[in-house]
Amino acid sequence: MLTRRHIRIKVMQALFGFYQGESEDSSRSLKALNESISSIYILYLFELRMFWQFHRFLEERLEIEKNKQFPIAARMARIEALLNMPFMQALVSDTGVVAAWEQHKIVWGDRVDLLRTAFFEFWNAELQSGWMDQLDVLEEQDAVIWLKRFYREAMANNENIHSHYEEISMHWADDLDAAQMMAVQTIQNAKRGQSLLVKLFKDASDEAFGASLFLKSVRQHPDWMELIKSKANQWEYERLAPVERCLLDMALTEMVDFQEVPIKVSINEPIELAKQY
Structure with missing residues (x-):
């Protein structure tokens, strides 16, 4: 089954496509996200x-x-x-x-x-x-x-x-x-007499996590952009790589809207993804 990190990667890719103008309709981007995970x-x-x-x-x-x-x-x-x-x-x-x-x-x-x-x-x-x-x-x-x-x-x-x-x-x-x-x-x-296939998601919470993180990140993107601009004294927001913007949006959204996720995880996971991408 997928880990939350795999799901975050898919959300990051969906946000990247949405912010780059591949689709102006968040519902279409959400559908593409779900298809990508499937x-x-x-x-x-x-x-x-x-x-x-x-x-x-x-x-x-x-x-x-x-x-x-x-x-x-x-x-x-x-x-x-x-x-x-x-x-x-x-x-x-x-x-x-x-x-x-x-x-x-x-x-x-x-x-x-x-x-x-x-x-x-x-x-x-x-x-x-x-x-x-x-x-x-x-x-x-x-x-x-x-x-x-x-x-x-x-x-x-x-x-x-x-x-x-x-x-x-x-x-x-x-x-x-x-x-x-x-x-x-x-x-x-694998056990004799039992179904072989593993589930894609561990539970309903994981299944809903990707769509929820994507939609909330999109909705709050203007707020996060202004917040980052106000805190970034040493560089301009526009100089951030598009992937970095996506990861910052995701991290801030998680910290505010996903109280069940430890703050440390919401901070560390985007850092690890930034190293990878």
Whole structure:
């Protein structure tokens, strides 16, 4: 699920677009904000579909091993252990996951070659290291650790996959961290017989936070602009970068209108975002 920081990033982007005149209607900008946040879930579903492709790859590897003249029992046992872990089983049996893929048309199509290339590279490295042929039984917890390592080393930082995502949506470069975090949560929390998908928001408060912060920041922008001008004795307001103005508006709005958020958080979060952007 998304953190408040991810939501703040989306609000910052929406404010930037609104202040730059991409839309003069705050309701249209709010709709774009909500769609932008929802698109993170689409990216998350693509990440899960990637693991579904890896499940098929493992099934193919298992059949190849079985049909060898001298099959390696330890290797087959490891592949079977990976295929039987709760997360991988749910990928092929959870009707909610399948329905979400169908609803949002989540397919890799002719770009599945990007995945298979990454799969083969990682697989060959594991064979060379001897990990696949170890004799000890692969426990479920160790299988989860291995799958997370596969994800981190082979997929999460794969530039070819990132380029494909950016072809689908120019905003996904900023959204990838959030979607990948959700994917890791899904791997870790998978339980047999339970729904696999994680929620986009932790609760109703988080779900409402982004829209509320955006609208209140827009409404109070003239007041914050005058306040900043009155306090900024060493420089002119107009010399602030547009992103800095957005972050200042957000911080002031949070401190005044979101009493449940600690002041320290409302100050520190924009500072961290300023370092990033």
